[in-house]
Amino acid sequence: MCDLRIFEDEQGKMNRSLIEVKGAMLAISQFTLYGDARQGRRPAFVDAAPPEVAKPLYDRFCALCRGRGVDVQEGVFRATMQVRIVNEGPVTLLLDSRKAF
Numbered sequence: 113m114c115d116l117r118i119f120e121d122e123q124g125k126m127n128r129s130l131i132e133v134k135g136a137m138l139a140i141s142q143f144t145l146y147g148d149a150r151q152g153r154r155p156a157f158v159d160a161a162p163p164e165v166a167k168p169l170y171d172r173f174c175a176l177c178r179g180r181g182v183d184v185q186e187g188v189f190r191a192t193m194q195v196r197i198v199n200e201g202p203v204t205l206l207l208d209s210r211k212a213f
Contacts, residue, residue, distance in 0.1 A: 113173075114180045118203070126203075130182060137177055140187035140195060141170045163190060
């Protein structure tokens with residue numbers, strides 16, 4: 113993730129990574145991103161990892177990014193939080209190592 117080229121270079125191309133721009137990361141676990149609304153009007157979260165599986169994965173992700181030299185700030189796992197961001201985009205990327213979509 114830290115090497116994903118999602119930041120613009122001098123020519124305006126997405127060609128620089130978080131490490132290259134010396135950026136920081138705010139990592140917030142959000143199981144609702146795994147919501148599946150294909151079967152009706154209410155999303156199902158049955159495929160999201162249970163907390164006892166998800167928390168170690170979240171911790172490992174943050175540790176790996178820190179190990180690459182990235183300043184990582186974390187949200188509170190399983191908490192309701194209010195997060196304010198300035199989103200520079202529009203860019204949305206779906207990353208799935210299993211190519212399920």
